[in-house]
Amino acid sequence: MRRSVIGSAKALSNRSCQNHWNVLLLRPLASSPSRFLSSTSVLDSPPPPPSSMLPVSLDNINPKVLKCEYAVRGEIVTLAQALQEELKSKPGSHPFDEILYCNIGNPQSLGQQPITFFREVLALCDHPSILDRSETQGLFSADAIERAWQILDQIPGRATGAYSHSQGIKGLRDTIAAGIEARDGFPADPNDIFLTDGASPAVHMMMQLLIRSEKDGILCPIPQYPLYSASIALHGGALVPYYLDEATGWGLEVSELKKQLADAKSKGITPRALVVINPGNPTGQVLAEDNQRGIVEFCKQEGLVLLADEVYQENVYVPEKKFDSFKKVARSMGYGEKDISLVSFQSVSKGYYGECGKRGGYMEVTGFGPEIREQIYKVASVNLCSNISGQILASLVMSPPKVGDESYESYSAEKDGILSSLARRAKTLEDAFNNLEGVTCNKAEGAMYLFPCICLPEKAIKAAEAAKTAPDNFYCRRLLNATGIVFVPGSGFGQLPGTWHFRCTILPQEDKIPAVVSRLTEFHKSFMDEFRD
Numbered sequence: 001m002r003r004s005v006i007g008s009a010k011a012l013s014n015r016s017c018q019n020h021w022n023v024l025l026l027r028p029l030a031s032s033p034s035r036f037l038s039s040t041s042v043l044d045s046p047p048p049p050p051s052s053m054l055p056v057s058l059d060n061i062n063p064k065v066l067k068c069e070y071a072v073r074g075e076i077v078t079l080a081q082a083l084q085e086e087l088k089s090k091p092g093s094h095p096f097d098e099i100l101y102c103n104i105g106n107p108q109s110l111g112q113q114p115i116t117f118f119r120e121v122l123a124l125c126d127h128p129s130i131l132d133r134s135e136t137q138g139l140f141s142a143d144a145i146e147r148a149w150q151i152l153d154q155i156p157g158r159a160t161g162a163y164s165h166s167q168g169i170k171g172l173r174d175t176i177a178a179g180i181e182a183r184d185g186f187p188a189d190p191n192d193i194f195l196t197d198g199a200s201p202a203v204h205m206m207m208q209l210l211i212r213s214e215k216d217g218i219l220c221p222i223p224q225y226p227l228y229s230a231s232i233a234l235h236g237g238a239l240v241p242y243y244l245d246e247a248t249g250w251g252l253e254v255s256e257l258k259k260q261l262a263d264a265k266s267k268g269i270t271p272r273a274l275v276v277i278n279p280g281n282p283t284g285q286v287l288a289e290d291n292q293r294g295i296v297e298f299c300k301q302e303g304l305v306l307l308a309d310e311v312y313q314e315n316v317y318v319p320e321k322k323f324d325s326f327k328k329v330a331r332s333m334g335y336g337e338k339d340i341s342l343v344s345f346q347s348v349s350k351g352y353y354g355e356c357g358k359r360g361g362y363m364e365v366t367g368f369g370p371e372i373r374e375q376i377y378k379v380a381s382v383n384l385c386s387n388i389s390g391q392i393l394a395s396l397v398m399s400p401p402k403v404g405d406e407s408y409e410s411y412s413a414e415k416d417g418i419l420s421s422l423a424r425r426a427k428t429l430e431d432a433f434n435n436l437e438g439v440t441c442n443k444a445e446g447a448m449y450l451f452p453c454i455c456l457p458e459k460a461i462k463a464a465e466a467a468k469t470a471p472d473n474f475y476c477r478r479l480l481n482a483t484g485i486v487f488v489p490g491s492g493f494g495q496l497p498g499t500w501h502f503r504c505t506i507l508p509q510e511d512k513i514p515a516v517v518s519r520l521t522e523f524h525k526s527f528m529d530e531f532r533d
């Protein structure tokens with residue numbers, strides 16, 4: 001059980017913040033993005049024909065699509081993009097000269113550099129004819145050249161432009177399984193690995209497999225990364241929320257799981273799976289091993305599939321915590337294939353690699369019978385295969401250079417530089433949030449985000465109501481218009497009713513952090529001066 005942190009009393013008092021909004025996770029956005037664009041918006045384009053003339057309208061599309069929301073790229077971001085265009089076409093038209101995107105965990109879009117070794121291998125695999133050229137020895141490290149040969153030898157015809165096996169190239173799955181084994185100290189089977197275009201399609205595949213109707217429930221943390229609420233909505237299931245405890249540093253209590261499970265069952269819901277995001281998004285907590293054991297035991301007893309989102313496994317910033325995979329924890333409790341069904345999601349988008357655009361990832365599926373694996377394979381084959389660069393990267397992140405390899409030192413320096421800078425940025429932003437009136441912020445022990453709680457004055461809540469928007473959205477919109485900083489309102493992730501939050505990534509480059517802090521601090525003071533009760 002995690003014990004934290006920032007004045008739990010302060011957090012608790014924020015919780016009693018009065019407001020007239022009952023936050024519902026899957027509520028449609030109050031207003032369309034276009035409301036917030038100025039009349040001179042560069043997004044102006046010829047108006048589309050009236051929908052009455054078109055065969056597809058909001059009245060006749062799949063209602064599950066209408067229900068689905070994805071806040072990280074929602075209204076605030078659309079407004080930010082419009083402002084960015086305006087800054088380009090009319091410099092000086094806003095009180096800031098750039099948009100600071102703190103809304104999405106997309107490290108390279110904010111200047112993070114890719115790991116050289118990974119890119120060398122990718123480049124060589126994609127253009128193998130240079131492998132035999134003498135200049136290549138001078139331009140690429142010897143171990144990158146060797147790795148590229150190894151990988152190409154695993155690809156039939158050395159053709160990176162060909163479809164692969166639908167689970168992913170076998171040799172790459174062997175490498176990944178070996179990487180998992182080295183990480184966990186327990187065996188991993190390459191046949192359990194499904195390579196995917198990032199973790200997101202893997203999550204969709206599992207939801208597709210598990211959800212039969214709106215009576216099938218998926219236990220999901222609140223706050224949660226909206227991939228989960230969106231995919232549950234798209235596949236027509238029921239999201240069964242369990243609340244993380246902000247006062248204990250976003251602790252995950254098994255008693256809360258039990259309570260919500262019983263509540264769901266009493267409503268006729270059949271719980272099928274439990275989602276755990278560790279390290280957490282948007283909440284940044286890293287689970288302690290004994291807590292993980294409690295979760296494994298709970299899933300085993302209740303017959304729930306444990307969907308372990310472990311995409312931030314390399315992003316741990318505090319010495320007192322470390323990442324342990326759920327598979328390692330389950331196996332160390334003596335539970336094998338027959339005891340627990342467990343899916344672990346990993347991605348090339350996060351960690352120190354941040355290769356979001358390459359779309360690579362995998363799921364390791366254990367504790368399912370061969371007939372179910374066949375069904376998963378069938379679903380994977382409908383998409384033919386995931387992209388080959390993403391597959392190669394997934395193998396590289398699970399098998400980076402080792403001591404003695406030519407690239408090892410530069411690789412380690414790049415990796416440590418990125419992770420230590422992220423840790424410093426997390427701390428600076430956490431301190432800045434805790435210095436704001438009415439704001440409390442737990443530590444980012446891991447992942448890439450802070451999720452501060454803001455006690456908004458009643459007057460601000462009334463103003464939001466008048467503007468027909470949620471109070472946290474109101475705050476984020478005002479912040480963006482005044483400073484160019486893009487946060488995501490807490491409502492997009494779910495929050496305890498009566499509390500307000502926003503999510504801020506720790507990803508702006510380190511030299512931009514002072515600007516984020518000073519602009520935010522100045523804005524917050526003037527916001528509070530305007531609305532203080």
Ligand SMILES: Cc1ncc(COP(=O)(O)O)c(C=O)c1O
Pocket residue numbers: 105197198199200201225227277281309311346347348349356360361
């Ligand atoms: C917790 C979590 N899971 C999954 C994903 C999906 O990542 P990708 O599809 O890029 O692998 C993200 C992306 O931000 C995430 O934060």
